[in-house]
Amino acid sequence: MKINIKTKYLIYAGLIIAFILRVFNLTYEGLWSDELLTAVTSHPRYSTFDIIQIMKGDVHPPLHTILTNLWSKLFVHNDITIRLINVFFGVWGVYAGYLLTKELFNKKVALYAFVLLILNSFLIRYSQEARSYALLTVLATFSFYYFVKLIKDGYFRKYAILYILSSTAMLYTHYFGLLVIASQFVAFFLLIDWKKFKAKALHYIVTFALPNILFLFWLQFLLKRADKKFQTWRDPATPSLIYDYLKIFFNDYVLSSASLVLLGFTILYLTTRKFINYHKKIRDIFKGEHFGLTIVIIWLVTYFFIPFIRSTFTISMMVNRYFVPLVVPVVILLAFYLVKIHNKKLRTGIFTIISIYSILVLFLNTNPYFSYTTTYRETVEKVREMDPEAHVFYLSRDRRYFSHYLQLNHLKNIRNHFGPFKNMILSKTPPDQYFVVTHLRAFVPQYKDSIPVVEGYKEVESITFRNMYNIKSTKLIRYEKIDK
Structure with missing residues (x-):
């Protein structure tokens, strides 16, 4: 894909479009019950200490509420402002997805992923909601970005500090951030260059352990809420949930079906490539890009199946909005396979169709973006x-x-x-x-x-x-x- 316009201007234009799509119809509906929890607990009359005390009684950590509170003190406290901060998190998350994709693969794949992230209806929806999901997504993506930097490029103090900050903030945003840490734990042992690790073993151990140590303060309150009996709105852990969530991610059947096929194909290849001598054309698809694909697949599989397996034997943890960060690796996977279409006209045609289709999914919906409706x-x-x-x-x-x-x-x-x-x-x-x-x-x-x-x-x-x-x-x- 030849880029005549400087990439940075394409990025700027894309981020502006991402903002417009996320701010459009921002107050189409009033706040629903979960958003009202954010609205009430983040009221400017509360101090940061007050919010921490209040949130100790909730299953979710306090960072998003604290940031919303500080934001409300700077501006005003109403539906527009407490949703608008999440619009900015959503736009920032799109950029984080671009950076991560470029680090895992290359600029071409990153630009395709960038556009798909801009247009994704699920990401837009939760960039408009006054809850923690947009912030969780951007922090999870940056956490993985700096994680990849550390294990791919070697240990650098700057990346270590940024990893610790983004990962700790992620854990204090939503407890599902622990699943991101678990995914990185698996990826580390499968992908680390052990020679580099031995040279900086203590540095790596401290860097990857510190976010978890810093989260111990809040973990005590989380564990107290772990046995809470949740209502039936949580999804039962059935095998169809994998496809069901992909349908929710794209709000359709076409892209979700394609994603499921590509996901299954990639997992099959990565798990059997050392034992099966694949045809040269198949090997060429993945040539030199096993690292990036392995990161993507480990993130998807670990993040999804840990709560899925637990939900099979005990109280369900499966709530589709808790899985918003997984849109990023799914979109990266789609972008990767788009770039592998060597016929430029065919590739451009398919990409154009997907982009137009994604826009139609947004604007032909009778209730733009939202599904929680209250009065x-x-x-x-x-x-x-x-x-x-x-x-x-x-x-x-x-x-x-x-x-x-x-x-x-x-x-x-x-x-x-x-x-x-x-x-x-x-x-x-x-x-x-x-x-x-x-x-x-x-x-x-x-x-x-x-x-x-x-x-x-x-x-x-x-x-x-x-x-x-x-x-x-x-x-x-x-x-x-x-x-x-």
Whole structure:
């Protein structure tokens, strides 16, 4: 592939396109429940110490929440800003994928991978979500980049420091970062030049051990949550899950099927090449590039199968969004095989079709990018539209579902327990009306059969909000004084 334009300008242009695709429709939907956890715990009123204390009770480490908190203190705290920081992580992750691919193979493969990463709908989706997955992906990719530098080019202090920083940050972003470390552990023993290792053995041991040692502080809190009984939204560990996740990665059947075939073919070749004398044409496909392919395959297999095997025998760990980092090695594999098409016209044609197809997957979707649909935002905005000084009683098993939007809309007369709400209503001049907002799918058990009514008021209006899948999501009830 002849490049007439300087590569750096192609990279700049690509990153701008990546940003545009990730910022488009950023607030198409309101925050869903997990994002609301980020919104509530990262509020600017909290200090970093406060967040660490709060997050000790959650299964996820605190770095993403801390960064969101600092970001909110610099700007404002709303849906746009807490999602926008993840857009930047997503764009940075695309660049990290380019650097890693170039290090594993060459610039040609890297440019193909770069475009595919820019257009990948799964990466775009989680670059728009106010959760840790975009940050996990960029840090996992950089961790592998510096890992490859260390075992391929030899030990250099600069790469060692950057590896320690990126890997430690990755572990403090999401506990699935441990699977990246496990993948590197396997790759190290299979690929390291033992002569180089002996010369710098202590340096290597300290470098690769330090992120894990630094994570021990948080590991104690993670282990306390390890036996938590999770709900059925986690995927059962069935053999079809490999293909199912590939379909989710590409939001289609074509690219996912091609990826599965190429993945299987590559694993078969790498595991049998020393025992089977393959045809010269097959050997030429992989000539001189076993190192890069081995890294990619080890990353994919180790990261996927450790939680898969554990989930087979105990509580499932399989949640497709936890596997966002695996999009990077899958795309690298696709780019590698694209470059192996020697006919330039055919290669360019296939690449163009894939690129256009990826764009169509994005923009022909009836619900651009998102699949988690909620109506908390719309419900609260309706309350404010009806009465900016509204008294609101909000009902949900978790108060964060409404509290974030109630605060954003500056609704001050709010309570999430009926006793205090009733006292607030009756302690001063009773308002002419008040509102109850409820989460229909996470109802407070004690109010499941009937919602208590403040004396002297009656229900006069009820509005049920449906999400984009026409599922009843939230409800707004208006009460008026009887003697009005």
